[in-house]
Amino acid sequence: MKELKIETRNLSFYYGNKLALNSVSFNMYANHVTALIGPSGCGKSTFLRTLNRMNDLIPGTRVDGEILIDGLNIYDKDIDVVNLRKKIGMVFQRSNPFAKSIYDNITYGPKINGIHKKEVLDEIVESSLKKAAIWEEVKDRLDHSALGLSGGQQQRLCIARALSVNPEILLMDEPASALDPISTGKIEELIFELKKTFTIIIVTHNMQQAARVSDYTAFFYMGEMVEYGKTKKIFTTPDKKQTEEYITGRFG
Amino acid sequence: MKTSKKITGGLLIGITGFSVFLIIAILIFMLVMIIIGAKGEFSWKFITQFPQNGMTQGGIFPALFGTALMVIIMSVAAVPFGTITAIYLTEYAHEESIISKSIRFAVRTLAVVPSIIFGLFGLGFFIKFIGTGMDNMFNAGQLKWAQPNILWASLTMALLTLPVVIVSVEEAIKSVPREMRDASLALGATKWQTIRKVVIPGARSGILTGTILAISRGAGEVAPILFTGAAYYLAKLPTSLSDQFMSLGYHIYIMSTQSTNVDQTLPIQFATTLVLLLLTFTLNLSAILIRVRLRKK
Numbered sequence: 001m002k003e004l005k006i007e008t009r010n011l012s013f014y015y016g017n018k019l020a021l022n023s024v025s026f027n028m029y030a031n032h033v034t035a036l037i038g039p040s041g042c043g044k045s046t047f048l049r050t051l052n053r054m055n056d057l058i059p060g061t062r063v064d065g066e067i068l069i070d071g072l073n074i075y076d077k078d079i080d081v082v083n084l085r086k087k088i089g090m091v092f093q094r095s096n097p098f099a100k101s102i103y104d105n106i107t108y109g110p111k112i113n114g115i116h117k118k119e120v121l122d123e124i125v126e127s128s129l130k131k132a133a134i135w136e137e138v139k140d141r142l143d144h145s146a147l148g149l150s151g152g153q154q155q156r157l158c159i160a161r162a163l164s165v166n167p168e169i170l171l172m173d174e175p176a177s178a179l180d181p182i183s184t185g186k187i188e189e190l191i192f193e194l195k196k197t198f199t200i201i202i203v204t205h206n207m208q209q210a211a212r213v214s215d216y217t218a219f220f221y222m223g224e225m226v227e228y229g230k231t232k233k234i235f236t237t238p239d240k241k242q243t244e245e246y247i248t249g250r251f252g
Numbered sequence: 253m254k255t256s257k258k259i260t261g262g263l264l265i266g267i268t269g270f271s272v273f274l275i276i277a278i279l280i281f282m283l284v285m286i287i288i289g290a291k292g293e294f295s296w297k298f299i300t301q302f303p304q305n306g307m308t309q310g311g312i313f314p315a316l317f318g319t320a321l322m323v324i325i326m327s328v329a330a331v332p333f334g335t336i337t338a339i340y341l342t343e344y345a346h347e348e349s350i351i352s353k354s355i356r357f358a359v360r361t362l363a364v365v366p367s368i369i370f371g372l373f374g375l376g377f378f379i380k381f382i383g384t385g386m387d388n389m390f391n392a393g394q395l396k397w398a399q400p401n402i403l404w405a406s407l408t409m410a411l412l413t414l415p416v417v418i419v420s421v422e423e424a425i426k427s428v429p430r431e432m433r434d435a436s437l438a439l440g441a442t443k444w445q446t447i448r449k450v451v452i453p454g455a456r457s458g459i460l461t462g463t464i465l466a467i468s469r470g471a472g473e474v475a476p477i478l479f480t481g482a483a484y485y486l487a488k489l490p491t492s493l494s495d496q497f498m499s500l501g502y503h504i505y506i507m508s509t510q511s512t513n514v515d516q517t518l519p520i521q522f523a524t525t526l527v528l529l530l531l532t533f534t535l536n537l538s539a540i541l542i543r544v545r546l547r548k549k
């Protein structure tokens with residue numbers, strides 16, 4: 001039986017007067033990977049950021065509708081946003097390591113959660129970096145600044161950082177856009193590994209990748225969720241013409 | 253058309269070049285005058301010795317020491333206060349709110365108030381008001397705090413340099429990328445944790461630059477400390493916050509106007525000026541270097 005983890009109900013989102021998401025409703029299941037696809041500017045990142053309420057930080061924005069995580073509306077008044085975000089890891093579209101050492105980048109989240117024992121932190125650093133397929137490259141320079149890493153390395157570091165706090169849900173906004181095929185392969189393996197314990201939502205522009213890693217796919221177009229279903233179905237016999245055209249590369 | 257444009261362009265370049273030349277020439281001329289005027293008075297001894305024979309001979313150590321101590325106390329007051337204000341303005345206040353607007357207006361105004369006004373304010377507020385209050389409360393009305401001292405002078409100077417600190421720190425805080433704050437918040441950090449662990453460390457060089465600029469400004473000012481704590485001559489170094497102190501700028505002023513022998517002490521005046529110039533020059537240069545490094549990042 002699959003367990004419902006996240007449910008959006010008539011979710012609309014506005015940047016000022018601009019409607020960026022229009023009444024989006026669908027479900028995301030625990031231990032499954034849901035891929036969000038669609039042309040640039042269609043609202044994928046916006047949608048992802050409503051799930052951990054990162055959009056709250058942008059002045060002049062507004063949310064309508066509901067997002068239920070484990071049955072609770074995260075936009076309820078008495079929801080503690082900080083606690084909510086502790087449960088949800090996020091890998092941003094543009095990699096954003098802290099101007100700190102590689103080690104401190106990974107221990108940042110655990111320390112916030114009150115973990116200060118050196119052995120425990122060391123352990124977290126190693127396992128997080130290994131999961132994100134970057135351990136071998138950085139293990140000898142953990143005290144170097146993270147800003148000295150290459151773009152692809154920074155992106156994997158950010159993945160490791162998101163894993164460091166053991167979130168229940170992992171939001172990934174094009175985590176492999178700056179990676180070479182080998183690291184991309186490793187990240188995809190990681191996603192397979194992680195979905196045993198996490199709920200994963202991933203934005204990707206790479207159709208093959210979406211088809212490979214995801215169980216469910218939602219196709220967005222101009223702020224609307226056009227079609228949603230099992231990835232296999234979406235990629236073989238989509239119901240909507242728009243979906244088919246996008247997937248086969250005829251527009252977008 | 254083309255030729256007239258060329259002529260205006262050439263003219264502008266000429267005027268700019270001339271201005272630059274003029275400024276540099278004046279600077280070099282002043283420096284040369286000062287160095288010649290110092291007549292070899294400028295030496296290690298000069299920096300480390302007390303004045304002698306009614307300040308017609310000897311060194312300027314107490315003035316140097318007093319200035320240093322004053323700017324340290326000033327920084328201890330101005331830097332945390334300025335940093336907190338800058339954090340409030342950039343992170344908490346809404347850009348358009350009345351509070352934020354009035355703070356900004358106050359900071360801008362503070363930056364253009366003539367420094368003598370700060371001196372008068374310090375006299376009225378710190379010495380007459382706070383000092384008298386303190387004496388009445390802790391000292392049974394006996395005179396201790398209601399008179400000029402290094403604490404009141406430093407605090408007065410802190411008010412004067414506050415805008416410098418606030419502006420530098422604000423600029424530095426704004427240069428910390430939004431993406432880094434987002435990363436911190438997404439990991440479940442509170443706003444305050446994000447400020448403390450990401451924003452302030454990211455703004456460290458800016459805070460340092462602000463501090464150095466404030467110190468270089470404070471080290472050279474005389475008017476604010478004139479009534480609030482600077483002394484003509486002291487045989488002893490200040491040992492308590494309620495002691496008066498000697499300062500470089502004030503020393504130059506009295507040596508050139510009230511010395512027992514103005515002409516004889518000319519080399520000392522020039523040498524003191526040279527010390528003050530070198531001090532502020534070094535401070536400003538290091539502030540610029542830090543800023544350049546900050547921009548590169």
Ligand SMILES: Nc1ncnc2c1ncn2[C@@H]1O[C@H](COP(=O)(O)OP(=O)(O)OP(=O)(O)O)[C@@H](O)[C@H]1O
Pocket residue numbers: 015018020038039040041042043044045046047058093
């Ligand atoms: N901070 C913002 N302020 C105003 N409008 C925004 C903001 N962020 C995004 N938008 C707008 O909202 C719409 C959706 O943007 P979003 O970033 O969610 O698209 P996306 O699907 O992630 O695109 P991409 O594939 O290029 O990342 C776009 O039209 C964009 O211009």
Ligand SMILES: [Mg+2]
Pocket residue numbers: 044045046093173
């Ligand atoms: Mg996006």
